Amino acid sequence: MQCVVCSAPQSRGLTDWHTSCTACGYEGAALAVKINAKRDGAAVDELEREVGLKSLRQENFRDILHVVRKHAQPQARRLLDVGCAHGWFLETAKEYFDVMGIEPDAVVGNRTASRGLPVRPGYFPDALAPDESFDVIVFNDVIEHIPDIAAALDACRARLSENGLLVLNLPNSRGFFYRLSTIFARLGWHNPFNRLWQKDLPSPHVHYFNPRNLQLLVARHGFAGVYSGQLPSLRAKGLFERIRCTGDISGLSLYLQYLAVLCSIPVLSAFPSDIMFCVFRKTNPGEALPVMK
Numbered sequence: 001m002q003c004v005v006c007s008a009p010q011s012r013g014l015t016d017w018h019t020s021c022t023a024c025g026y027e028g029a030a031l032a033v034k035i036n037a038k039r040d041g042a043a044v045d046e047l048e049r050e051v052g053l054k055s056l057r058q059e060n061f062r063d064i065l066h067v068v069r070k071h072a073q074p075q076a077r078r079l080l081d082v083g084c085a086h087g088w089f090l091e092t093a094k095e096y097f098d099v100m101g102i103e104p105d106a107v108v109g110n111r112t113a114s115r116g117l118p119v120r121p122g123y124f125p126d127a128l129a130p131d132e133s134f135d136v137i138v139f140n141d142v143i144e145h146i147p148d149i150a151a152a153l154d155a156c157r158a159r160l161s162e163n164g165l166l167v168l169n170l171p172n173s174r175g176f177f178y179r180l181s182t183i184f185a186r187l188g189w190h191n192p193f194n195r196l197w198q199k200d201l202p203s204p205h206v207h208y209f210n211p212r213n214l215q216l217l218v219a220r221h222g223f224a225g226v227y228s229g230q231l232p233s234l235r236a237k238g239l240f241e242r243i244r245c246t247g248d249i250s251g252l253s254l255y256l257q258y259l260a261v262l263c264s265i266p267v268l269s270a271f272p273s274d275i276m277f278c279v280f281r282k283t284n285p286g287e288a289l290p291v292m293k
């Protein structure tokens, strides 16, 4: 197997389904995607867990939109949210853009469309009409689930207007919790590592990037980086709800856990976050790319 970023041969990683590239640090997973397969208990739990994340996601989406608006062309109007899930990003973005979402999970997509949000069922780019194009294309926790990421990036380039923006919000392999999970996996405890790859869920992660190798990959598909930053994976706002949603704990232990996590937030901010967020601009044909450091 070749690295999707630099084409170097991939080495076996920490499990039989995990691979890593010693040349650029890209990590991949041979995990099968089973969206719209019959839902089992785990998938339903996942929907509930998502609700616990709503507050964190909405805060992060506001930060993303602030950066997008700063870098978008003044005339930018049309925004596509690929894998829009519950429509939380669409709800925030529709204040500034003409938004549209695509969602492959029929149950989630129908639920979102029933709230009056413009959601089309299916996959990107197949769900689009041949002549549809956009000024901004956003992937919130989505690009790391797409096996043929090269084809997805080429489709983004084809569907973006001149100087259009590609926005990627995704897990960071340099993140504190991911690195911790790899240490645990080496010691034989695989649960946190499997969880971060979303192994056994209908749509597991199949890629793990860091800011550098992501930039290398995207540049090969005709994009120049305009912003690279990170978003917190924990925020004080909504934290209590999130903890209450994730476990079956209650009473005093719930409050103690909340307090412990709340106190850890300032400490965690000293380490790289597990969520990175990058904005790229579609380059013009023949445009010289900036030399990457």
Ligand SMILES: [Zn+2]
Pocket (backbone or CB within 6 Å): 003, 004, 005, 006, 007, 008, 021, 022, 023, 024, 025, 026
């Ligand atoms: Zn590589």
